[in-house]
Amino acid sequence: MLRFITRRVLTAVPTLFGLSVLLFFWVRLLPGGPEYALLPEDASAEQRAALRRTMGLDDPILEQYGRFVLQLLQGDMGTSLQTGRPVLTEFLIKFPATAELAAMAMLFAVAIGIPLGYLAARRRGGPLDALAVGGSLLGICTPVFFLAFVLKLVFAEQLGLFPSAFRQSPGLDATRITGFFVVDGIATREWDAAADALMHLVLPGLALSSIPLAVIVRMTRASVIEVLGEDYVRTAEAKGLHRGTIRTRHVLRNAMLPVVTAIGLLSGSLLAGAVLTESVFAFGGIGEFIYAATQTRDYPVLLGFILIIATVYVLINLLVDISYSLLDPRVRVS
Amino acid sequence: MTRSPLLDVDELSVAFTRRRRRDVQAVDRISFSLDEGRITGLVGESGCGKSVTSLALMGLLPARGVRVGGTARFRLGGGGEADLLALPPARMRDLRGSEIAMVFQDPLSSLNPVVPIGRQVAEVLTRHRGVKGAAARDQAAELLDRVGIPDPGRRLREYPHELSGGMRQRALIAMAVACRPRLLIADEPTTALDVTIQAQILELLSGLVAEEGTALLMITHDLGVVAGLCDEINVLYSGRTVEGAERHELFAAPTHPYTAGLLGSIPRLDAPRDEPLTPVRGTVDDAIAWDDGCAFAPRCDRFADDCLGGPPPMRERGAGHRFRCLHPTEPAPGEESEGR
16 A cells, blocks of 8 residues: 555656646746835836846746756745745645635535435436436536526625625634634634635535535436346345445446546546635635736746645545545455 | 245346337247256357356346346355345345356456456455455465365465466356355356366366356356256247256257257267258348247248247247247157157
8 A cells, every 4th residue: 555655656647747847937928016005106227227237037938947847856935025935834724715615515425325326316307306316417507607696696795594605704713723713713622613615615615616526416316327227136035134234335436436536536627626615705716816917927926826726636536546546345455 | 735946046147228119039038947966058149148047146237227037046054045146235235246246258357457366366265254464365275175176375475377278267167156156157168178178167166066066057158168067958049948958968958949950060079071961041130029929030940930020939849848939849749749
């Protein structure tokens, strides 16, 4: 198992390196540069050119890339041009919000999607199946920001069931340790703070979960239908096993294999795709920050954030591969 | 007074209903009986209804789109009788795996790929005997040992893909016999295996039957398999029994042209080298509906016009030898041979 993990980590290195090359040149393809965002509008062309020179942006591009990589290898991701703080510091401030949101969305998607997909498969052709299939189509088609707006309007503003913005109620004095508000609340036993943070996660979590939920419902349904037709399920029936045993040990354990892979792929898209939901609920995660960085051509932030997200994504998929190999002995590497 | 048979199947019918189309009559009023310690063969080409028969007896046919008729009276272990075709699903679930068990055709696909072999054996014991944990594991190891799997302690922890084809079939048999069922159904248990392994598996099955006094229903398309194994053989064609007899009687005097054809198509070591095999002409798809006459008529060498005058009745020929043919290859006692 250790060798398997080591090999997977090592194969991730060239992937991330390739991504860094691609990103570096891609970001530079954006027209304009930070000199427009950093200097006032009435700055002269000479002033802008001078700023570019001092920032080293006029040096040969390969030299700039070399400098970037050298810094990176020393653990230095540069400083944000907008805020003047190190990129890594900025990331650690913004990331918990997005991670909590993504985790909440995935929790919704898995907790609703897998049972719903299973029931739809079992009652194939029935009303629940039609609802699941139709609903998931709707979930995939509805733009996330639109759904976020509707949820906010109905459940926060009209019914007042959930807070409509931010990660925590204003004025709440909570202890900060990790920046993950729910985790902090639990760790410090400030239960009301944890509950408050959780309530703030419900609506944005639901909005963000729509696409992964739809995908998981569909995949679970298709996978369960396939497994139900397998000979080993008939064998389990022939043994007279209880329906619950057949469901968990023989049907779901096999049907979950493709779904687990999908969960890994989807979680990456949640981290990178939370920006619209974050802005509707003024959540202040990495999405908003990356958007702002794009506007101001904040090269170090763009590069650093996307590279870290890619690394997190690689790690999540490594975890998925490990859990997959625990679920399926056929892919286990001895 | 003679004791009633362990399982008495009377006029079993299975039809698959289709929307806006005619039903498919997969099994049409089949009758046979099974007894302790005896092996009964159900022989026929694919599509003759033999697997559907086994699934019907196990209660494993889908709940919707199937119409089952007839009775299958089973003498219960605790005394009393039950009609397997009419039992409520929950009662049937209690019987399956404990009193009635089944060995399937393709051992690889019939085993759960992600659950260790030992667990798949032990779960039957847990379900029907309430044996759990280490005790269940020990019993599972004993069972694997009993069906001839070497080093059972290690094999318990292995997964189906780590076992050879023959081992997998042995493991499936171990699961089936775990609770000492009184009726065992084996549906083509050797089809997916190579020839040397086939013989071993058949030997294992007949050994278990002899030791435990289990009744074995052997379903196969291969008369060669049942030749050395079965006490009694029923030949099916297109959903009906066309001939049934004790093994020696059937091989000595195959009376239905289909049975004779099947026997003629088995290669024999003692036949002259240059003698060609005689296959049965055509395929099962050539069958006509029994209502219109003999379903085998289109493929039959002894076909005559009266073969199409409605379904031929079942006739008797000596003790327990039944056949369904107007122009049999062997004359019934008191009849002149047609000798063609």
